[in-house]
Amino acid sequence: MRHRIIIIVALIMLVTACGDDATTGRTGGAEFTGTFDTGPGFGPGEISFVLDDTGDRIVSAVIDPALNEFTCPTGVTISGGGLTGTYTPGIAIQGNSFDNGTWSGTFDSSTEAHGSYDLQEAFDCPYLVTWAATSE
Secondary structure, three states, X not given: OHHHHHHHHHHHHHHHHOHHHHHOOOOOOOEEEEEEXXXXXXXXXEEEEEEOOOOOEEEEEEEEOOEEEEEOOOOOEEEXXXXXXXXXXXXXXXXXXXXXXXXXXXXXXXOEEEEEEEOXXXXXXXXXXXXXXXXX
């Protein structure tokens, strides 16, 4: 009986030590697709990204917030501004979140995520455009 209790306690500790990433259920190779919020001069735009075979990294992304004569808080008007990227070894997902400096996000569940795209680096514009995406 004592041996069984020790094994059960050890299993509970192992599951607890695995942390959030082990319990999210993200599917390796999953593709998330969605849109950006809309506002004056931007949106709805599109976002899509693909996870690696373990579901722990983002290996490619297409981001297009559909900027169309968006007036930045600094007064500059910008259009365009999407990016397409392949990431090796990938953008790490830690604690159900990721951030590569230009875009970031949080996984709300195994099939839903939301985040933002920072216009600062590409346009010197201090503004975040938000997005939401899902996976089947």
